[in-house]
Amino acid sequence: MITCPECSVGVPVTESAAVSEVIECGDCHSELxxxxxxxxxxxTAPEIEEDWGE
Structure with a gap:
């Protein structure tokens, strides 16, 4: 279990977790x-921003 940086509740993370993988906190539903x-x-996972071709 790893602590959620948003709500401090334990989040289960599998041994096969990879860098950049997104996991949802079961308590506060934050994307981590x-x-x-x-x-x-x-x-906390960054918000997806739209690319307006700039």
């Missing part, structure tokens, strides 16, 4: 991104 696998660290 795996930023490191050794040790496993989670961060």
């Amino acid at each position: 991104e795996v930023v490191s696998v050794n040790p496993v660290r989670l961060a």
Whole structure:
């Protein structure tokens, strides 16, 4: 279990988790991104922004 950076509840992360994988917190429903696998660290996933061709 890894602590959610948004609500501090434990989030289950599998051993096969990969960097950039997005996991949803079961408690606050935040989208979390795996930023490191050794040790496993989670961060709030960035919002998807639209590309207007700029």
